[in-house]
Each structure stands twice: as C-alpha cells, then as structure tokens.
Amino acid sequence: MPLNIVVCIKQVPDPEHFDRITLDPATGAIRRDGVPSITNPLDRHAVEEALRIREQPGGTVSVITMGPPPARKSLEDALAMGADRGAILCDPTFAGADSLATAHVLATGIRALGPFDLILCGNESVDGATGQVTPQLAEFLDIPHVTRARKITLADEKTALVERAVEGGYLRVEVKLPAAISVLKEINRYRLPTAMGIMAAADREIIEWGCSVCEPFGGTMESPTKVAEVFESSLKRKVTMLTGAPEEVARELLRRLREMEAL
Amino acid sequence: MRQIVVWAEIQDKRITDVSLETLRRAAQLAEGMSGSTGAILIGDRCRGSAQELISHGADRVWLVEDDRLALYQSGPYARIVTDIIAEAGPEIVLMGGTSVGTDLAPRVAAKLKTGLTAHCIDLSIEQIDGRDQLIQVVPGWGGQMMVKIVCPDHRPQMATIRPGVMEKGTAEPARTGEIIPVTPAINEDDFRAKTLEMVQEEEHETPLEDADIVVSGGFGLYGSGGFEPVERLVAALHGEVAGTRPAFDQGWIPESRMIGQSGKTVRPRLFVSVGASGAMHYTTGFLKAKVIAAIDRNPNAPIFDIADFGIADDLNRIIPCLIEQLENPK
Numbered sequence: 001m002p003l004n005i006v007v008c009i010k011q012v013p014d015p016e017h018f019d020r021i022t023l024d025p026a027t028g029a030i031r032r033d034g035v036p037s038i039t040n041p042l043d044r045h046a047v048e049e050a051l052r053i054r055e056q057p058g059g060t061v062s063v064i065t066m067g068p069p070p071a072r073k074s075l076e077d078a079l080a081m082g083a084d085r086g087a088i089l090c091d092p093t094f095a096g097a098d099s100l101a102t103a104h105v106l107a108t109g110i111r112a113l114g115p116f117d118l119i120l121c122g123n124e125s126v127d128g129a130t131g132q133v134t135p136q137l138a139e140f141l142d143i144p145h146v147t148r149a150r151k152i153t154l155a156d157e158k159t160a161l162v163e164r165a166v167e168g169g170y171l172r173v174e175v176k177l178p179a180a181i182s183v184l185k186e187i188n189r190y191r192l193p194t195a196m197g198i199m200a201a202a203d204r205e206i207i208e209w210g211c212s213v214c215e216p217f218g219g220t221m222e223s224p225t226k227v228a229e230v231f232e233s234s235l236k237r238k239v240t241m242l243t244g245a246p247e248e249v250a251r252e253l254l255r256r257l258r259e260m261e262a263l
Numbered sequence: 264m265r266q267i268v269v270w271a272e273i274q275d276k277r278i279t280d281v282s283l284e285t286l287r288r289a290a291q292l293a294e295g296m297s298g299s300t301g302a303i304l305i306g307d308r309c310r311g312s313a314q315e316l317i318s319h320g321a322d323r324v325w326l327v328e329d330d331r332l333a334l335y336q337s338g339p340y341a342r343i344v345t346d347i348i349a350e351a352g353p354e355i356v357l358m359g360g361t362s363v364g365t366d367l368a369p370r371v372a373a374k375l376k377t378g379l380t381a382h383c384i385d386l387s388i389e390q391i392d393g394r395d396q397l398i399q400v401v402p403g404w405g406g407q408m409m410v411k412i413v414c415p416d417h418r419p420q421m422a423t424i425r426p427g428v429m430e431k432g433t434a435e436p437a438r439t440g441e442i443i444p445v446t447p448a449i450n451e452d453d454f455r456a457k458t459l460e461m462v463q464e465e466e467h468e469t470p471l472e473d474a475d476i477v478v479s480g481g482f483g484l485y486g487s488g489g490f491e492p493v494e495r496l497v498a499a500l501h502g503e504v505a506g507t508r509p510a511f512d513q514g515w516i517p518e519s520r521m522i523g524q525s526g527k528t529v530r531p532r533l534f535v536s537v538g539a540s541g542a543m544h545y546t547t548g549f550l551k552a553k554v555i556a557a558i559d560r561n562p563n564a565p566i567f568d569i570a571d572f573g574i575a576d577d578l579n580r581i582i583p584c585l586i587e588q589l590e591n592p593k
Binding site for chain 2: 015018019021023030098099100103127129130131132133134135136138139140143144145146147148164165166167168169170171172173174175176179221223224225226227228229230231232233235236237238239240241242243246247249250251253254256257260261262263
C-alpha cells in the first residue's frame with residue numbers, strides 16, 4: 001500500500017554566519033543583515049529519509065514549511081531532491097510564532113494537504129533549537145510521536161520500528177502509523193539536487209496558504225511564550241596573563257590554582 | 264498554595280542528576296514565592312526514589328508505579344503527567360532537558376496548551392504588571408546572545424533545564440514530605456508508540472558533568488602534533504578529558520566528551536582549555552566553571568576574555584613543565 005509522507009522543513013539563518021548577527025542597541029532587536037539562509041540541515045535528512053521510505057511501498061512525499069516568501073526556496077530544493085509537491089504557510093500573523101503556535105499552523109496545513117501516513121521532521125532547527133515542534137504537532141493531530149530517530153524501518157504497512165538515540169544507547173520503539181517522527185543526522189546521508197532533479201521539479205506544484213487555512217480548525221493559536229529581552233552574553237572574566245619562561249609560567253599557574261583551591 | 268512541579272526522571276534505576284539539579288532550583292524558587300515543591304515520579308518499583316526526592320527538596324511526590332512504565336513510554340507518561348498537573352494546578356512545571364525530558368515536555372505543554380521554553384540555563388522570578396513571572400534564560404544564536412523568555416498569560420509556565428548548569432546540592436535525609444500514590448489511567452491507545460527495550464551501547468564512565476577538573480583540547484593541537492599533550496595533562500591533574508567540536512571531528516574525543524552549545528555543559532572546579540581560540544558556541548559550555556585557565560598560542564584569542572588565567576605560548580613548551588611540576592612537587 002502506498003504511503004503518503006509529509007516532511008516539515010524550515011528555512012534558517014546559516015549557523016556558519018551566526019557571528020554576524022548583532023543586537024540593535026536602540027531597539028533590542030536582532031539584526032541579521034547579510035546572513036544567508038539555508039534549509040535547516042536536519043530537515044534535509046528528513047526529506048532524504050522520506051524519499052528512501054517511498055522507494056519500497058511507493059506513495060507521495062509532500063514538503064511543507066511555515067515562513068516568509070523566501071522560504072519557498074527550501075521547498076524548491078526539496079522538490080529538486082525528489083519530493084512530489086510543496087506547500088508554504090505564509091502570513092504576517094505567523095511571524096514570531098513560538099513552537100506551540102508553529103506546531104498548530106503546521107498541523108492545520110498538514111490536515112489541508114489530505115490523508116497522511118507518516119510525518120517526518122528534523123529533530124531541531126539550528127536557530128530556535130527547541131526540538132519541540134514534532135511532539136506538539138503530533139498532539140494537535142492526535143497521533144503518536146517519536147523524537148531522536150537514528151533509524152526507521154517499516155515493519156508492515158501500519159507499523160514502523162524506530163531506533164531512538166538516548167544517553168548511553170538507544171530505545172527500540174514500535175510505532176503505529178500515522179505517526180510523527182523527528183530524525184537525527186546519523187539517520188542517513190542526504191542527496192544533493194542534480195540538474196536533472198531541478199529540471200524535473202520545475203513543474204511540480206507549490207501550494208500557498210495564508211492564515212485562512214487555519215479557519216476550519218479554530219483559527220491560529222496565540223504564542224504563549226514571548227521574548228522579554230535579548231542581551232549579549234557578558235560572562236567575561238578579568239584575565240591574568242602569565243608570562244615568562246615556561247617553567248616559571250607553569251609554576252605560577254599551579255601556585256595560583258592551589259591558592260584558589262582549584263587543584 | 265502556589266506550587267512548582269518537577270518531573271523526576273529515572274535512568275538505570277536512579278534519579279538523573281539533572282532532575283535533582285532542577286528540583287533544588289525549584290525548591291529555591293518556591294521558597295521565594297512562599298510556595299511548595301512537588302515531584303512526579305513514574306516507573307516500576309521506584310518508591311525508594313521518592314524519599315530521595317523529598318530529601319532533595321520535594322514537599323510531595325506523586326508516585327506512579329506500574330510494570331508497563333519501567334521504560335519511557337511517550338503516550339502514557341504524557342497523559343499521566345498532564346493529569347497530575349491539571350489537578351494540582353501548579354504555577355510552574357520543570358523538567359530536565361534529557362533525551363526523554365525534551366520528548367515529554369512538549370507533548371504535555373501541547374495537551375495543556377501552554378508555553379514551554381527549551382534548554383534553560385537560568386531561572387528567576389520577577390514581578391511584571393503585578394504578577395509573578397518566571398524569567399527563563401536560554402542561549403541563542405550559537406551562544407553569543409542570551410534570550411529572556413516569559414509566558415505571561417498561560418499557566419503553568421513550563422521549561423526544560425539544560426543538564427549541568429544548575430547545582431545539585433546535598434541531600435537532607437531528615438527532610439519530610441508526602442508520598443501520594445497515583446493509579447495511572449492509561450489504555451492501549453496510549454501505547455501507539457511503544458518502547459520495546461533499551462539497548463545499552465556505551466560503557467558506564469564518570470559523566471563529564473560530574474568531573475571536578477576538566478581539560479579540553481581544540482584544533483590548535485592539530486599543528487602541535489595531536490591530542491596527546493591533553494591526555495597527559497588530564498592524567499597528571501586526575502581530571503577528565505574533553506574537547507571542542509573540531510576535536511570531535513578529528514576523532515580525538517567521542518561525542519559524549521564534546522563541550523559547547525551542541526555538546527555538554529560543565530561547571531567543574533577547574534576547566535583548562537588548550538589550543539582552542541574560544542568560539543562562543545564552545546565557551547558557552549563551561550562559562551560557569553569556578554576557575555578557567557587557557558593556553559593558546561594566539562595572545563588575541565577570545566578564549567582569554569573569559570578565562571581567569573591565560574598563557575599565550577606554545578602548548579608544547581608549557582604542558583611538559585606543568586606535568587613535570589605536578590608529578591614532582593617540591
């Protein structure tokens with residue numbers, strides 16, 4: 001029986017350039033001018049896993065994102081990897097959504113896409129890094145969830161076996177479909193879009209939805225959490241630089257450390 | 264009575280350190296707001312751990328014992344925790360940010376339709392517009408920013424706590440509290456995701472978070488002939504070895520020994536950083552160490568901004584002298 005898989009993806013600022021992010025001293029707002037955007041790396045592993053799972057029973061892979069208009073680029077990249085269709089949930093009222101509000105919007109978008117068997121997500125994003133969206137959207141869809149998946153195998157058309165990484169080892173989890181599973185990077189090596197893939201993707205559909213998509217499900221949800229303040233980490237210490245011949249420097253360091261009862 | 268509730272996690276038949284760290288902080292916050300502290304304990308034959316939670320600051324423990332709950336089961340655990348919270352009506356709910364806590368907390372928050380803040384490194388209470396609000400601090404953007412998050416209008420306020428950032432404190436065995444046995448109302452449908460077994464892969468070793476002395480190496484060792492000097496210094500100091508992400512990428516340390524934003528947070532008595540320039544996503548993992556000493560060739564490296572003692576020299580000149588003097592004290 002073919003499987004309908006939905007992959008949730010997110011466009012994020014490239015962590016290689018986080019050092020270019022600054023704080024506007026006047027407004028306290030984050031400034032990320034000139035920081036390029038990429039698809040959240042773990043989400044590309046989720047797309048790859050969906051494509052691999054689709055190989056056996058057949059079916060469709062849909063990719064869905066919530067974000068501003070440029071987030072469309074992440075959907076195009078996923079289509080070029082081999083996904084069948086994309087959907088972008090884009091509305092000014094979605095801006096600044098916390099994990100609960102995001103999960104709520106994604107859950108309504110997933111319902112609007114039609115019947116599904118499996119939802120895959122990256123375990124967390126490099127920017128917010130909460131890792132909370134998968135369990136929360138599973139709750140809104142009333143399906144089971146499994147986070148931190150490092151291996152997914154289909155046991156039969158209604159059951160998946162998951163290796164879930166935990167401290168010191170892993171849990172073997174059996175989960176009934178439909179289910180939401182978030183993946184770690186160990187799960188696979190993802191393919192890069194090829195020129196052929198990009199051409200083949202050109203006529204695949206990208207659906208655009210605004211906040212009206214949420215109306216049948218009680219409208220959008222307010223974010224319970226708010227950012228009260230952002231400040232630069234100021235955990236600097238007053239350093240004592242020790243200079244001189246190596247033996248002297250070493251002796252002085254050990255003396256100081258003993259004095260402070262650090263040794 | 265205003266209450267703070269902590270979910271206490273059992274791993275390998277004992278309460279996790281981060282649960283006790285979180286409980287201690289909860290007890291401090293509860294005292295500040297003239298409230299009390301409760302703990303939820305779920306497992307199989309775990310009554311002995313309930314007293315331990317009381318001795319670490321819990322005023323009451325909801326004890327849920329069921330042989331189906333020996334391993335973490337996401338559906339039943341979420342339902343049980345949600346039911347207890349819904350009845351107790353606490354102001355604040357805290358969980359340790361382990362692989363299980365970060366799975367359970369968001370599901371519970373979604374059931375309660377309330378806010379949840381992930382991986383907090385600091386908690387405090389402030390009055391805003393006449394109401395006590397939990398100020399939840401999380402590092403953002405690789406650790407160069409700190410973000411204060413509040414949940415102004417929804418209750419309970421929920422947060423997961425990053426392991427290792429808060430102090431565990433010591434047990435007070437004479438402390439008393441109430442143990443409330445709870446019969447879980449769970450059914451087959453809650454087991455749609457079912458944990459079958461735990462497969463142990465790593466040997467038990469001293470967790471990095473428990474070490475008094477940590478010596479951590481970075482990519483600067485690459486040009487100095489490799490990681491060996493760090494290992495020798497670790498042995499001479501009777502400490503534990505750690506490293507940066509590049510050190511992990513080089514295969515010098517396992518992932519469980521990686522320090523920083525995407526790795527471990529430690530607060531040892533002494534942290535020695537060797538051959539690491541001090542990128543924010545690394546230093547964020549040990550900012551609360553009592554004493555920090557740094558050795559790096561580059562005198563302008565940012566590591567010296569966050570260290571107590573700095574040595575800007577070739578590590579192959581300094582480390583042998585340190586080892587010699589540690590092993591042959593005069």
